[in-house]
C-alpha cells in the first residue's frame with residue numbers, strides 16, 4: 522500500500538464521519554467535564570487507569586514537553602496535562618479525531634497546554650531533540666514500518682528523554698488475530714510484531730530498555746468486564762460507541778478472545794535515548 526492509500530485506510534477505519542457533531546449531540550449540546558469524557562476519550566483497553574500507570578512508569582513531571590503519537594480524540598493528552606502538569610502536543614493521522622480532540626480540549630478550557638496536529642508518525646513534523654517524552658498508546662499496531670517509527674521517535678527526543686509505550690503485540694499462539702478489532706477491520710491495517718522483534722527494533726533504533734511490563738492479564742480482565750457489561754446493559758450512551766462507528770460489540774468480544782487465545786499480548790514499556798547521544 523502506498524502512503525496515500527495507507528493514510529486513506531487509517532482515516533476510513535477511524536474517521537470519515539462527523540465525529541465532532543456526533544459528540545456534541547451525544548453530550549446533549551452542553552459543555553461536559555473532563556471526567557464525563559473519560560468514558561470514551563481514552564481509546565485503549567485500560568482507559569485512564571492505564572494512562573496513569575504509564576505516566577508513573579515514565580516518571581512524568583510537571584513542565585515536561587510530551588509528544589503523543591496517535592493521540593486519538595485527546596483523552597490521554599488532557600489527562601497528562603491536567604493531572605501531571607505536562608505540556609502535550611498530539612499528532613494523529615485521522616483528521617476527524619484531530620478535530621474532535623481540539624473541540625473537546627476547548628470545551629474543557631485546556632487548549633493553552635494541549636494542542637493537536639494531523640500527521641503521520643512515520644514522518645514526524647518536528648525538529649530534532651525537541652521532546653522530554655514521546656508517548657504512544659495502542660497506535661503502533663497500525664504502523665507497518667516500526668524501525669522507521671522508532672528512529673523518528675529517537676530523533677525528536679532530547680538526549681536522556683524517554684519513550685513511553687503501550688501496545689498490543691503478536692501473542693505466543695501465532696497466527697492471525699480475530700477481526701474486527703478496535704485498531705483494524707481486517708489484516709490490511711494490522712501490523713503486529715512479537716515482543717522479541719519489537720525489542721530488537723527499539724534497540725536497533727538506539728533506544729535502551731528501562732521498563733517492560735506484560736499487562737495482558739489486566740487487559741483481558743478489562744475486556745471481560747466490558748463484554749459482560751455490554752451483554753447486561755447494551756451500549757452506554759457515553760461509551761465507546763461515541764467514537765467507534767461500527768461493530769463495537771464484536772470488537773469488544775474479539776479483544777477478549779484474542780487475549781485469552783494468546784493471539785495478542787499487551788505491554789507497557791519505557792525506553793530511553795541515551796543522555797550522551799550525539800546528534801539526533
Ligand SMILES: C[S@@+](CC[C@H](N)C(=O)[O-])C[C@H]1O[C@@H](n2cnc3c(N)ncnc32)[C@H](O)[C@@H]1O
Pocket residue numbers: 531535562563564565590591592593594595596597612613614615618640641642643657658659660663664703704
Ligand atoms: C486505538 S486509537 C488510540 C488513540 C489514543 N492513543 C488513545 O489511547 O486514546 C489509535 C490511533 O492511532 C492513530 N494512527 C494510526 N496510524 C497512525 C499513523 N501512522 N500516524 C499517526 N497516527 C496514527 C489513529 O488515527 C488512532 O487515532
